[in-house]
Amino acid sequence: MKHITTRTPTRTPQQCSIRLESPMMDTLTRKLDHFTTLSDEEKKALVGTVARTRTLNPDEDLVREGEPPTECHLVVDGVLCRYKLPSEGKRQIVGFLIAGDLCDLCGFLMGRTDHSVGALTSATVAVI
Numbered sequence: 001m002k003h004i005t006t007r008t009p010t011r012t013p014q015q016c017s018i019r020l021e022s023p024m025m026d027t028l029t030r031k032l033d034h035f036t037t038l039s040d041e042e043k044k045a046l047v048g049t050v051a052r053t054r055t056l057n058p059d060e061d062l063v064r065e066g067e068p069p070t071e072c073h074l075v076v077d078g079v080l081c082r083y084k085l086p087s088e089g090k091r092q093i094v095g096f097l098i099a100g101d102l103c104d105l106c107g108f109l110m111g112r113t114d115h116s117v118g119a120l121t122s123a124t125v126a127v128i
Contacts, residue, residue, distance in 0.1 A: 027076055028126075031100035049128040054082070054118035063104050063117040071127050073103040078123025082115045096120075 028046060038046075055070065056062060062073060064065055065084065075097050082095040082103075092114060097103055103125065107113035 008123045027100045028074055037128050051127045053124055053126050056123045058064055058121055061116055062125060063113050063120045065113055067113060067115055069104055069108045071123040072105055072108045074128055075101045075103060076126055077123040079120045080099060080117055080123055081120050082117055084115050
């Protein structure tokens, strides 16, 4: 699987071209609505966390096991998977990720990932 790493600074809501009513923000707010109700101010703050979007091809890696994460990703569209590569070399899928899922929050917070994340289909992720 291919892997590309780039870094773009966080934007303010005024600098970001993503609107509150965009499909990307709707995906995130619908997911968060399962846990709590967000005010308009909180939703605006979320817009500022999206630095850019990235498109993945099937079988392209987003995160590799053991690498120090530099970004956190929100699945906007497509299907991704969390996987490990045991010593036998066959990919072992340990979880699936769909629109609204944060891909690598735990690894980002812990400073290291214990699994890889790759696209199973064409996918779009928001870098936050």
